[in-house]
Amino acid sequence: MSGPHTDHHVHFLAAVAARLSIDVSAAGRVEDLLAAIEVGAPARGWVRAWGYEEWRLAGGRTPTASDLERALPGRPVVLHHRTGHAAVLSPAALVEVGATEHADGLLVDRHDILSRVPRLDPSSMQAAAARLSAEWEAAGVGAFTDATHTNGAAELDLLARWSAAGVIRQAVTAMVGPGDLASLPGHGAPVGSVRVGAVKLMPAAGRLGELRPQVADAHRSGFPVAIHVVEVDVLAAALDAFAASGPPPGCRDRIEHNALSLPEQVDSIAASGAVVVVNPSFLVRRRGKYQAQLTGVERGWLIRMASLVRAGVELRAGSDAPVAPSVPAEMTAAARAHPFSAAESLDEAGARRLLSPLDDA
Numbered sequence: 001m002s003g004p005h006t007d008h009h010v011h012f013l014a015a016v017a018a019r020l021s022i023d024v025s026a027a028g029r030v031e032d033l034l035a036a037i038e039v040g041a042p043a044r045g046w047v048r049a050w051g052y053e054e055w056r057l058a059g060g061r062t063p064t065a066s067d068l069e070r071a072l073p074g075r076p077v078v079l080h081h082r083t084g085h086a087a088v089l090s091p092a093a094l095v096e097v098g099a100t101e102h103a104d105g106l107l108v109d110r111h112d113i114l115s116r117v118p119r120l121d122p123s124s125m126q127a128a129a130a131r132l133s134a135e136w137e138a139a140g141v142g143a144f145t146d147a148t149h150t151n152g153a154a155e156l157d158l159l160a161r162w163s164a165a166g167v168i169r170q171a172v173t174a175m176v177g178p179g180d181l182a183s184l185p186g187h188g189a190p191v192g193s194v195r196v197g198a199v200k201l202m203p204a205a206g207r208l209g210e211l212r213p214q215v216a217d218a219h220r221s222g223f224p225v226a227i228h229v230v231e232v233d234v235l236a237a238a239l240d241a242f243a244a245s246g247p248p249p250g251c252r253d254r255i256e257h258n259a260l261s262l263p264e265q266v267d268s269i270a271a272s273g274a275v276v277v278v279n280p281s282f283l284v285r286r287r288g289k290y291q292a293q294l295t296g297v298e299r300g301w302l303i304r305m306a307s308l309v310r311a312g313v314e315l316r317a318g319s320d321a322p323v324a325p326s327v328p329a330e331m332t333a334a335a336r337a338h339p340f341s342a343a344e345s346l347d348e349a350g351a352r353r354l355l356s357p358l359d360d361a
């Protein structure tokens with residue numbers, strides 16, 4: 001299919017890091033995953049692996065610190081979940097980052113601890129970034145929005161340097177975390193050739209009440225927000241926060257993923273004026289997970305597309321790379337053939353529109 005297209009939701013640095021890690025995403029059992037780590041481990045130093053998902057592993061089991069110890073005794077190993085939201089560390093790795101209280105090795109959304117893992121070598125990262133960006137270009141991706149909630153001045157500078165050097169060949173918009181807005185130029189402003197995007201918010205389970213003030217704070221600072229929404233209760237909290245505080249003039253807030261939404265939430269999403277960014281590739285790549293974990297009724301609420309467009313929502317799509325590859329043809333094919341709800345499939349023009357630019361991304 002012709003390009004260039006915009007991938008509206010990626011994690012570029014995580015995709016680069018995944019390329020430099022042992023890929024365990026094909027493993028169907030913990031033992032296979034451990035064997036892949038053993039074979040792929042470098043002779044010395046940290047061992048990085050990426051791509052496990054408990055639902056793909058027999059018994060739905062999450063690997064543990066003692067599993068990693070069994071595979072590579074005494075070595076510091078970090079095993080990243082495919083989504084980036086969790087990691088498992090070996091006992092030696094837990095010692096090195098000062099997190100031995102997490103005896104099973106599992107860290108969920110603990111970027112504060114994982115940031116103590118030694119950085120990858122900058123020249124390897126740059127070479128991997130160049131290869132990744134060239135692959136995306138060949139697939140027809142001409143622009144992307146990086147939706148990483150830990151982005152700050154340092155990450156935007158790195159993306160800008162890579163863009164200036166021709167390492168990244170796409171036009172880049174980068175969202176930013178809510179913590180450090182004062183050290184950044186405003187929304188829509190350039191950092192080199194990178195455009196500063198929305199403030200990315202990751203609502204914490206059990207702390208949805210914090211969303212309203214976080215959204216209002218970002219709006220007061222002149223930024224629209226993009227909220228990570230997977231469950232219906234998070235969607236309800238996001239819509240509540242949008243009703244209480246509107247984005248700055250000329251901008252729209254965003255709902256990322258919108259995995260599940262109730263029929264009665266469709267009109268409220270449209271009324272909020274927020275852009276919704278879905279991940280159609282998940283319908284194919286995570287079909288087994290949805291089949292195993294959702295009821296038939298819930299699968300009908302999964303990754304709505306046509307009902308949102310009909311209600312007047314501005315709908316876009318992203319790959320969530322590295323969770324799924326940034327391949328426009330895969331995203332549009334999935335959008336045209338919703339496996340659980342044919343009524344949510346889009347026609348060809350609707351699917352193409354998912355990857356068209358947003359003027360206020």
Ligand SMILES: [Zn+2]
Nearest residue numbers: 009011147320
């Ligand atoms: Zn994401």
